[in-house]
Amino acid sequence: MRSKDISPKMNISAAEVEMLDNTFDLSIGQKIGGLSMFSNVFKRGYGNAVFGSDENGIWLGAADFPTAPFRVTMAGAIYAASASFPNLVTITIFKQNGIPTSTAIGDLWFDTDDNNKMYRAGSVGATTIASGQWELVNTVGVQIFAQNGIPTSLNVGDLWYDTDDNNKVYRAASVGADQITAGEWVLVNDLRAADALLKAGSSQTLSGDILVGGSNVKIDGANTRILINDGTNNRIVIGNV
Amino acid sequence: MSDNDNAFSIQLEGFNEGFSPLAHIDSKTFVGNKGQASDMKADIISLPGFLTQSPALASLTNGTQAGVVDQLIRFILDKPTAADVTYAIGTTKLFKLSSTAVVSGGSPSWPQAVTNMTEGESVIRLKANIYGFFNKSSGGDILKMPIATEVIDHTWGSVTAAALQNAPHPSACKEDVMVFGNGRYLGVYIEGSATLDVQKLDFGEGSEIADVLFHSNTWWIAVNFGEGKRGQIYLYDGSAISNILSDEVGVGDQKIGFLYVQNGIIYVAYDDKSSSGFAIGWLNGRTIKPLRYFTGTLPTHRQKALYKNTLLFVSSPDIWSIGAPVEQLPVQISKLSDGGYSTLGALACPFGTPMIASSESTNFRIAKFSGYSTDSLWKSIMLDVTSERDLGKINTVIVTTKALVGSAKAEITIEGNQGVLTSNTLSVTGVGLTRHVFKTITLGACEDIRVVVSFANGDATNYCPIRKINLLGSFVER
Numbered sequence: 022m023r024s025k026d027i028s029p030k031m032n033i034s035a036a037e038v039e040m041l042d043n044t045f046d047l048s049i050g051q052k053i054g055g056l057s058m059f060s061n062v063f064k065r066g067y068g069n070a071v072f073g074s075d076e077n078g079i080w081l082g083a084a085d086f087p088t089a090p091f092r093v094t095m096a097g098a099i100y101a102a103s104a105s106f107p108n109l110v111t112i113t114i115f116k117q118n119g120i121p122t123s124t125a126i127g128d129l130w131f132d133t134d135d136n137n138k139m140y141r142a143g144s145v146g147a148t149t150i151a152s153g154q155w156e157l158v159n160t161v162g163v164q165i166f167a168q169n170g171i172p173t174s175l176n177v178g179d180l181w182y183d184t185d186d187n188n189k190v191y192r193a194a195s196v197g198a199d200q201i202t203a204g205e206w207v208l209v210n211d212l213r214a215a216d217a218l219l220k221a222g223s224s225q226t227l228s229g230d231i232l233v234g235g236s237n238v239k240i241d242g243a244n245t246r247i248l249i250n251d252g253t254n255n256r257i258v259i260g261n262v
Numbered sequence: 263m264s265d266n267d268n269a270f271s272i273q274l275e276g277f278n279e280g281f282s283p284l285a286h287i288d289s290k291t292f293v294g295n296k297g298q299a300s301d302m303k304a305d306i307i308s309l310p311g312f313l314t315q316s317p318a319l320a321s322l323t324n325g326t327q328a329g330v331v332d333q334l335i336r337f338i339l340d341k342p343t344a345a346d347v348t349y350a351i352g353t354t355k356l357f358k359l360s361s362t363a364v365v366s367g368g369s370p371s372w373p374q375a376v377t378n379m380t381e382g383e384s385v386i387r388l389k390a391n392i393y394g395f396f397n398k399s400s401g402g403d404i405l406k407m408p409i410a411t412e413v414i415d416h417t418w419g420s421v422t423a424a425a426l427q428n429a430p431h432p433s434a435c436k437e438d439v440m441v442f443g444n445g446r447y448l449g450v451y452i453e454g455s456a457t458l459d460v461q462k463l464d465f466g467e468g469s470e471i472a473d474v475l476f477h478s479n480t481w482w483i484a485v486n487f488g489e490g491k492r493g494q495i496y497l498y499d500g501s502a503i504s505n506i507l508s509d510e511v512g513v514g515d516q517k518i519g520f521l522y523v524q525n526g527i528i529y530v531a532y533d534d535k536s537s538s539g540f541a542i543g544w545l546n547g548r549t550i551k552p553l554r555y556f557t558g559t560l561p562t563h564r565q566k567a568l569y570k571n572t573l574l575f576v577s578s579p580d581i582w583s584i585g586a587p588v589e590q591l592p593v594q595i596s597k598l599s600d601g602g603y604s605t606l607g608a609l610a611c612p613f614g615t616p617m618i619a620s621s622e623s624t625n626f627r628i629a630k631f632s633g634y635s636t637d638s639l640w641k642s643i644m645l646d647v648t649s650e651r652d653l654g655k656i657n658t659v660i661v662t663t664k665a666l667v668g669s670a671k672a673e674i675t676i677e678g679n680q681g682v683l684t685s686n687t688l689s690v691t692g693v694g695l696t697r698h699v700f701k702t703i704t705l706g707a708c709e710d711i712r713v714v715v716s717f718a719n720g721d722a723t724n725y726c727p728i729r730k731i732n733l734l735g736s737f738v739e740r
Binding site for chain 2: 024025026027028029030031033034035036037039040042062064067068069075084085
């Protein structure tokens with residue numbers, strides 16, 4: 022008969038069993054491949070070459086969101102150190118005296134010593150005012166002159182108020198008009214003006230004569246008379262003869 | 263009833279299992295396995311399965327105050343910078359070590375005094391330079407020493423960036439990045455950009471970094487808060503560029519001593535305030551799973567090393583081991599050897615053999631494992647030998663050893679009734695013997711027994727490896 026074995030017996034696992042990660046939980050600092058998946062951060066990459074996301078948003082190109090050259094906040098605000106969108110046109114707007122060199126089709130040039138005329142570039146590298154180069158965009162307005170002498174019109178449609186002739190209004194029929202004649206400065210004769218004078222209220226004093234129907238009927242205030250003329254002679258005269 | 267009806271046997275073997283799980287609570291515990299100890303200072307990792315004497319310590323040449331070690335060496339660089347060359351830092355000096363000696367003299371003359379240093383904290387190699395972190399009477403600094411010239415720049419840290427806090431300064435490096443503890447701050451030096459920031463991260467008022475290490479493309483930072491009332495482990499981006507921590511795990515209401523990584527597993531030494539003694543755990547998922555407990559003191563970042571596939575650490579006044587020599591054996595924790603003098607400093611294993619620095623009053627030494635110590639013993643757990651109304655009486659003890667050489671010797675006694683009774687001494691010795699049978703055991707019937715193996719009269723050259731102790735006894739009616 023064998024003796025009774027009363028040796029202590031405690032089951033102790035081998036190290037490879039005891040130290041088996043059996044938590045079924047992501048380990049602290051969990052990484053899969055090049056991915057770092059921390060409790061509040063996802064990162065892919067190393068150093069500043071990182072794509073990441075955290076409570077701030079997503080970012081690219083830095084270790085952290087705040088210094089990233091590209092980042093988008095949770096609110097959707099985007100910051101990018103630079104951007105290029107090939108399908109969008111970037112134009113340059115020039116404002117100068119001389120003819121600029123266009124950098125893109127659609128560039129605009131305001132000619133500052135020529136009434137700010139606006140030109141549009143029809144090609145890249147346009148350096149002249151010509152078709153396919155700098156093309157005038159017809160947006161020029163009219164020049165309004167208010168002076169005694171006859172001005173030289175700049176545009177068709179320019180207006181001139183003749184200040185020493187009761188502000189008569191003339192319209193330029195051509196560029197460079199410098200005479201009062203057909204095709205140059207043409208009087209703008211608003212016939213309604215006389216009617217307006219007649220319709221003016223009482224106690225108004227009119228200067229000069231009032232002619233009705235050419236010179237056949239004339240109210241001559243300066244000579245205190247009313248004349249009816251047959252074309253040659255006064256037939257009826259009321260007032261001073 | 264035949265004699266055998268009352269016979270019992272107890273077989274003690276499998277000594278590689280180290281301390282009983284409750285030895286840190288009760289030095290006379292009944293809980294444990296047949297190879298486990300209630301108390302011990304012995305080597306069970308060098309020859310797993312066998313119980314052998316602790317390694318002895320031999321001072322390095324020049325390794326005492328009679329040589330050039332006139333202060334406690336606080337940190338030893340665990341990785342040689344060249345064949346048979348490493349460095350260590352004391353309280354006021356930087357030392358140069360080989361596997362056998364502390365270098366004395368030369369040009370520049372070793373050891374080298376470090377200006378204003380009062381407390382060396384760590385030494386690290388980063389590319390072609392050695393960096394030393396140290397405290398002064400107020401604040402601290404970082405020295406830089408090119409390995410090629412060994413000329414020290416004593417104020418490199420404060421001149422390059424700023425002075426350090428007066429605090430522990432654990433350090434670690436990877437490629438061209440070096441991180442270090444600086445009190446409540448984590449400091450970072452990136453050699454590629456020559457960028458030193460001694461306050462890269464701030465863990466807040468009342469915090470103190472206990473240790474740092476690099477693992478899995480991530481810096482692991484152990485931080486204690488409120489004078490060790492709470493410990494936390496943080497993860498930090500491997501490039502050390504980020505200003506934001508990556509992840510964290512709480513240790514709890516416990517102070518962290520050190521972190522250590524081996525074979526991809528992070529070990530944590532901490533003060534388990536909920537229990538007696540201290541604990542070594544490992545990071546399992548998002549938790550720290552305690553592995554084993556120990557008594558003594560909480561080791562620091564300056565007191566850890568790898569030895570025979572186990573983690574060696576200081577728990578004053580001794581050197582302990584935790585881990586399994588091979589994966590197929592259980593994890594053990596054991597007190598491996600004495601550390602020298604009463605105050606232990608640095609522990610490292612740069613050349614394969616552990617080195618330990620110690621001091622006591624005006625005595626200082628740095629020593630390494632060499633030969634066998636006679637300051638070594640092993641005590642089994644308490645063994646209940648009662649059966650109903652019967653007590654147990656040991657009649658025969660059979661000890662199995664390797665074939666003994668020279669004066670190899672171990673002495674065995676059996677304590678009875680929780681140490682009240684003690685048997686005669688059984689000497690395990692004899693050249694060539696492997697089986698030692700003792701039939702005269704002067705110990706009466708007991709309630710419990712404990713086997714004590716002492717190497718006090720053992721041999722410093724020839725060890726006495728014990729594989730098995732078989733106790734044969736009988737139940738005696740009382």
